[in-house]
Amino acid sequence: MIYTVTLNPSLDYIVEVDQVTLGALNRTKNETKFPGGKGINVSQVLKRLDVDSRALGFLGGFTGEYIEEFLKSLEIQTDFVRVAEDTRINVKLKSEKETEINAKGPKITAENFEALKRKIRELTNEDILVLAGSIPSTMPENTYEELVKLCNENGTKFVVDAEGELLKKVLPLKPFLIKPNHHELGDLFNTVITTSDEAIFYGRELIKQGAQNVIVSLAEKGAVLINKDQDFTASVPKGEVKSSVGAGDSMVAGFLATYAKTKSIEEAFRFSVAAGSATAFSIGLCTREKMEGLLPQVIVEKTKQRGE
Secondary structure, eight states: OEEEEESSOEEEEEEEOSOOOTTSOOOOSEEEEEEEOHHHHHHHHHHHTTOOEEEEEEEOHHHHHHHHHHHHHTTOEEOOEEOSSOOEEEEEEESSSEEEEOOOOOOOOHHHHHHHHHHHHTOOTTOEEEEESOOOTTSOTTHHHHHHHHHHHHTOEEEEEOOHHHHHHHGGGOOSEEOOBHHHHHHHTTSOOOSHHHHHHHHHHHHHTTOSEEEEEOGGGOEEEEESSEEEEEOOOOOOOOOOTTHHHHHHHHHHHHHHHHOOHHHHHHHHHHHHHHHHTSSSSOOHHHHHHHGGGOOEEEEEETTO
């Protein structure tokens, strides 16, 4: 089973207004609401690719109930820890300029955290855990480290999709997959990365630090995958980018869905790039049909095998 963890989920409220006038009554033109959170996105894309997962994390109040019912309506398994305060609402205002107001989220107590750790202790070496996104301000800074140490004790593969220090600290614990984009990879090494050769060079540094597989997305320039045995490059399909939101989460889901079925890193990488592109070319997360339609355009090449 694949388990996804979203520590700070949200109910995203999208509001479209022709023009915003501060200090006056404004009326919406369109509005939608849906669950937000990187792990939740991964679970949704996995389901669209016919792979089951179980969504973990923290939910509370009426907003938490809405998110859980939404996921259950998609036949996604859930096992969230209930917390006392409401899950946050993030407001995304679309007008002549886009404005976002993100809430800080509920307080997560030590007891809540311990309840989540108990669930993760039950995972086995046949499971995969996906840790994605930010840590609530009320949780310890070493939260990810504590959770992946439990994975190491159980032999559970784990994936980390996070930035900066959160990512650096888990590298020695040997994540199965990490997926920085070229901006995030550059930030880790205080440099600017613009080419696949540069991404491969710094990706190898992350392999030396403990990561098992590193995917780096370079937007329209493609993507690379690096592990201890070999390097791959992939082209990206052509299309109109409508939204980058959820594209990285879709890459993670595409990789894991294919790896679970084939155990082929190369094929998983190809599906990963197609899934990320399909979401980027969509409003909302990708569908299976759109991903499969883009697959023929994704050309994966092995650039180097160790020892060659």
